[in-house]
Amino acid sequence: MKQRFGIAQALLGEPRIVIVDEPTAGLDPLERNRFYNLLSEIGENTIVILSTHIVEDVSTLCNDMAIIGNGTVLQAGKPTDIETALDGCLWEKQIDKHLLGQYQQQFEVISNRFHAGKLIITVYQETMPDPGFWRKIPTLEDAYFKRLSQTTPQPV
Incomplete structure (x- = not known):
């Protein structure tokens, strides 16, 4: 109700x-x-100018967007165009947690997450890294991780 009242x-x-x-x-x-x-x-x-970290807000509401990191516009455009630019270049793989550092040295790991207790990494590469990977459909969150991975070191 506070948000509605503010609007x-x-x-x-x-x-x-x-x-x-x-x-x-x-x-x-x-x-x-x-x-x-x-x-x-x-x-x-x-x-309407929307400032948010909630990717669903952007994909639902925005015709145009910008990814900002450290006070700099890293990428701007239409959300669908930004997602499409990564099409065919994202791959996922479930790995053992202790192997994360090894994969980060070998590949451009843009993000990692746990799903059902298993670590899944997302790698940016124009061709399939190896047979253990599967293709990932890009999201705005992937674009955000990709852009930020180019400007800041990836935490381990």
């Missing part, structure tokens, strides 16, 4: 631009969906 307040003067910061943080899925609809409706007549 209502901001719209009283019929602004040409509305800036929202992390607008869906802390919302349950039903309320997040309602808020997406509200922001989309506002965006029909008003420029």
Whole structure:
């Protein structure tokens, strides 16, 4: 309700631009969906600038986006174009946790995550790294990890 009230307040003067910061943080899925609809409706007549770390917000709401790291625009464009640029270059593999450092030395590991207790790495490479990898469909989160991996060291 606070987010809705804040938007209502901001719209009283019929602004040409509305800036929202992390607008869906802390919302349950039903309320997040309602808020997406509200922001989309506002965006029909008003420029809405969205600052968020929630990738779903960007893919749901934005026609144009920018990935910013250390105060610098690292990439800008349409979300679908940014995802498509990585198509065919992302690969995943489930590995033993103790092998992560070895894979980071051998490949461009842009991210790693645990899924059902197993470590899965995402590698950027234009051809399949080896038969143990499977192709990954790119997401905006992958684009974010790729851009940031080019500017900052990857934590181990």
